[in-house]
Amino acid sequence: MDRTETRPIELPPAIRGLNLFTTDRDLQRRLARRSPDLLPRFGERLAAFGAWVGDAVEAQADYTSRHAPPRLETHDGQGAPVGRVVLNAEYRACHAEAYRRGVVGLAYGPEPAPHLLSFVMGGVLSQADVSLHCPVTLTGAVAWVLDRLAPDPVRARWLPQLTRMDGQALTGGTWATELHGGTDVAATTTVAEPDGGAWRLTGLKWFTSNAGAGIALATARPRGAPDGARGLGCYLVPSALPDGTQNRLHVRRLKDKVGTCGLATGETVLDGAWAVEVAPPPHGLKAMLEALEYSRVHNAFGAAGLHRRALLESLAWTSHRRVGGTLLRETPMMRDALLDLAATQEASAALAFEAAEAFEAPGEDPVVEGWRRTAVALAKYWTAAEATAAAAQAVEIVGGNGYTEEWPTARLYRDALVTAVWEGPANVQALEFLRAAIGRLPGDQAFLGRVAGILDSAPESLQPVAARLRPVLESCRAAFVHLRARPEDGPRLARKLMHPAAELLAAALMLEEAAADLTAGDRRKALLAGRFAARLDPEGGIDLAEDPLHALFDDVIGQGACPA
Numbered sequence: 001m002d003r004t005e006t007r008p009i010e011l012p013p014a015i016r017g018l019n020l021f022t023t024d025r026d027l028q029r030r031l032a033r034r035s036p037d038l039l040p041r042f043g044e045r046l047a048a049f050g051a052w053v054g055d056a057v058e059a060q061a062d063y064t065s066r067h068a069p070p071r072l073e074t075h076d077g078q079g080a081p082v083g084r085v086v087l088n089a090e091y092r093a094c095h096a097e098a099y100r101r102g103v104v105g106l107a108y109g110p111e112p113a114p115h116l117l118s119f120v121m122g123g124v125l126s127q128a129d130v131s132l133h134c135p136v137t138l139t140g141a142v143a144w145v146l147d148r149l150a151p152d153p154v155r156a157r158w159l160p161q162l163t164r165m166d167g168q169a170l171t172g173g174t175w176a177t178e179l180h181g182g183t184d185v186a187a188t189t190t191v192a193e194p195d196g197g198a199w200r201l202t203g204l205k206w207f208t209s210n211a212g213a214g215i216a217l218a219t220a221r222p223r224g225a226p227d228g229a230r231g232l233g234c235y236l237v238p239s240a241l242p243d244g245t246q247n248r249l250h251v252r253r254l255k256d257k258v259g260t261c262g263l264a265t266g267e268t269v270l271d272g273a274w275a276v277e278v279a280p281p282p283h284g285l286k287a288m289l290e291a292l293e294y295s296r297v298h299n300a301f302g303a304a305g306l307h308r309r310a311l312l313e314s315l316a317w318t319s320h321r322r323v324g325g326t327l328l329r330e331t332p333m334m335r336d337a338l339l340d341l342a343a344t345q346e347a348s349a350a351l352a353f354e355a356a357e358a359f360e361a362p363g364e365d366p367v368v369e370g371w372r373r374t375a376v377a378l379a380k381y382w383t384a385a386e387a388t389a390a391a392a393q394a395v396e397i398v399g400g401n402g403y404t405e406e407w408p409t410a411r412l413y414r415d416a417l418v419t420a421v422w423e424g425p426a427n428v429q430a431l432e433f434l435r436a437a438i439g440r441l442p443g444d445q446a447f448l449g450r451v452a453g454i455l456d457s458a459p460e461s462l463q464p465v466a467a468r469l470r471p472v473l474e475s476c477r478a479a480f481v482h483l484r485a486r487p488e489d490g491p492r493l494a495r496k497l498m499h500p501a502a503e504l505l506a507a508a509l510m511l512e513e514a515a516a517d518l519t520a521g522d523r524r525k526a527l528l529a530g531r532f533a534a535r536l537d538p539e540g541g542i543d544l545a546e547d548p549l550h551a552l553f554d555d556v557i558g559q560g561a562c563p564a
């Protein structure tokens with residue numbers, strides 16, 4: 001027998017079969033604080049969902065991405081062209097099950113849950129499978145637009161198809177990106193032509209995730225409509241016609257991607273596809289942007305979820321792996337790395353929640369709109385950047401094994417990248433941030449007011465942490481004043497301002513949570529908030545003092561309470 005085949009050492013286990021909701025006490029505390037009705041109403045569902053995701057979805061994600069990714073069937077058995085996406089049975093079953101468990105449907109019906117519930121479920125899903133979270137997001141986005149903007153008959157006919165919870169739900173897609181670019185949607189080339197009471201769409205959509213979706217929203221320009229954004233309409237395109245036959249569209253190619261290998265992202269050809277108008281010009285782009293904004297909030301939750309998984313895998317490895325007889329999690333450098341992952345993860349999740357709250361805030365006045373768009377842009381940008389960094393860190397912490405496909409860290413790393421790219425990369429978020437914060441909308445005032453309010457109301461014991469954040473607040477304030485006076489500097493300064501603004505808001509939210517926990521006698525979050533704030537302090541230097549968090553490591557990292 002080959003002696004190398006004996007296994008004197010057990011490698012640390014990756015996370016499998018963990019309930020990804022009930023083990024996240026930080027998430028539950030935030031839910032209880034921000035949406036007090038939600039846990040009593042849906043706590044049991046969420047717990048069951050977390051167990052299912054940690055087990056069945058996790059197993060499916062690994063299998064699909066490594067062994068059975070989507071493939072394209074170009075022709076049927078008779079040789080006729082079909083352009084049909086084939087998904088493996090496990091992926092299809094998990095996808096249908098997600099809707100049966102209400103990931104979209106619970107936000108509709110006679111006693112609808114807040115959309116926050118869908119976002120939270122999305123965040124849980126992304127801990128195991130971004131490739132499944134994506135179509136759920138798209139389905140929710142189509143439902144959101146139909147519910148808010150579609151004419152009554154269109155809403156009545158199609159919305160229930162997306163929100164049903166009997167396992168038969170249709171799934172959604174949003175088709176904006178074309179060959180000329182995803183950012184420049186105003187230059188859409190797809191043409192819409194009237195056909196009786198409906199429309200026919202002709203064009204090529206260059207990135208269509210959840211390819212083969214039952215219902216997609218597509219931007220198109222009616223023939224003769226003006227160039228640019230004002231000439232765009234938004235249309236509902238079903239994959240099957242009302243009589244059950246295939247619509248005139250097909251997937252001509254699946255993208256061969258870096259990550260989200262379980263997700264079918266295709267190029268979809270619209271060949272006179274039958275469509276229904278959801279929003280005519282000049283409102284079409286606005287309708288698509290509504291879908292995009294909904295997706296950005298989901299993306300923030302997904303990124304925070306992926307970040308959590310990176311932390312969990314790092315913990316699992318370091319809690320079992322010994323080097324020179326010492327458990328890695330006992331070493332000071334590893335403790336620092338794990339504490340940083342925990343602090344940034346909780347800051348990410350807090351920012352995602354802030355965006356969700358702003359997103360669902362009632363009213364359309366400029367203050368509400370300015371804050372909503374500011375918060376969503378900051379959350380989309382920052383959570384994605386942190387998730388990407390966290391996934392890379394997890395690979396490094398798990399080491400060589402973490403770089404192999406046998407560990408989930410490799411998939412996390414590849415999948416994390418997309419959270420920054422889709423729904424608009426960082427520069428696009430920075431431009432959106434500018435529009436919301438220093439254009440006609442007063443997002444700057446909302447931002448400054450929100451952060452200053454938290455810092456000013458922090459209890460005495462947290463004022464040293466608040467003091468570290470004040471210079472960043474003042475620097476953001478000065479940048480806003482400058483940009484209001486010289487808006488032409490916007491594109492040059494947008495990224496320079498967006499990053500500290502996002503980090504500052506995240507730090508302030510940590511402080512707000514810390515203040516609430518301190519009232520309940522728990523200083524865990526205060527310690528983490530202090531650690532996080534230190535990274536924003538330009539004058540911080542190298543802290544030579546012993547970090548109290550190291551002594552409390554097990555409670556902090558295990559999300560236990562630390563007595564005040």
Ligand SMILES: Cc1cc2nc3c(=O)[nH]c(=O)nc-3n(C[C@H](O)[C@H](O)[C@H](O)COP(=O)(O)OP(=O)(O)OC[C@H]3O[C@@H](n4cnc5c(N)ncnc54)[C@H](O)[C@@H]3O)c2cc1C
Nearest residue numbers: 174175176177181182183207208209422423424425427428
């Ligand atoms: C896996 C995957 C799935 C996708 N699924 C879908 C889908 O289902 N539906 C869909 O419609 N799209 C989808 N997309 C497309 C995605 O939304 C776009 O890739 C994204 O919006 C960026 O567009 P682009 O790739 O054309 O880049 P471009 O528009 O060419 O932009 C390139 C770069 O320029 C930056 N930029 C843009 N404007 C400016 C400016 N004024 N100043 C400075 N920098 C700027 C951008 O931030 C980006 O970094 C998907 C993409 C991926 C990777």
